[in-house]
Amino acid sequence: MRETHDAVKIGIVSISDRASSGVYEDKGLPALQEWLTRALKNPIEFVPRLIPDEQAGISATLVELVDAGCSLVLTTGGTGPALRDVTPEATLAVADKQMPGFGEQMRQISLAFVPTAILSRQVAVIRGRSLIINLPGQPKAIAETLEGLKNADGTQKVNGIFAAVPYCIDLIGGPYLETHDEVCKAFRPKSAIRATPAA
Ligand SMILES: Nc1ncnc2c1ncn2[C@@H]1O[C@H](COP(=O)(O)OP(=O)(O)OP(=O)(O)O)[C@@H](O)[C@H]1O
């Protein structure tokens, strides 16, 4: 087993008019932080932001976090069809590349929980050396989409989207992310798996 893990900086962004103005307590940032801490073996520096559903402000926050060196930025909220839901537009506005597989897989997973999952417009994009992914706003949907669906015996039924995140970050020149298999088994082609250093 590897003794040391690369450090990673992760931006977490909760996008909610009501949580950011104090109408209700934000549950998005704690849910993101809890899941990532449970899933990753790497030491994580979190860069958190709680902001309203304003397109220009969301784009500016994403650019700021990428420029600050975050290899991964996860957003939660503002992906539905309501007039104020503009997270996908704000994310696409700062994209170098779109990564449509993440949104497709999230909707696939979420349909097992709620029929209204087809109302979610989550996107994922690459900007520079950073992967930015939109997650739904329901706090419980964060773990559901990252982790996927498990059978009653604990085996994986549908892979969560996080299974593909470490290899994606390898490909854009980021740190080597390693996960706890019981939370989320990351997939890499054999040729991309780092050799274990000699003891
Ligand atoms: N940051 C949050 N903290 C706690 N609960 C949230 C948060 N964001 C969303 N929710 C819950 O999930 C539901 C759906 O999220 P959505 O992003 O569509 O919010 P919304 O209805 O647009 O309102 P708002 O932007 O004011 O949170 C919300 O109505 C709320 O019950």
Ligand SMILES: Nc1nc2c(c(=O)[nH]1)N[C@H]1C(S)=C(S)[C@@H](COP(=O)(O)O)O[C@H]1N2
């Ligand atoms: N796993 C999961 N995904 C989900 C949901 C949920 O409860 N669980 N809610 C859906 C609903 S009702 C909507 S409108 C969309 C968009 O949510 P957002 O605007 O909160 O981002 O996410 C969907 N995805």
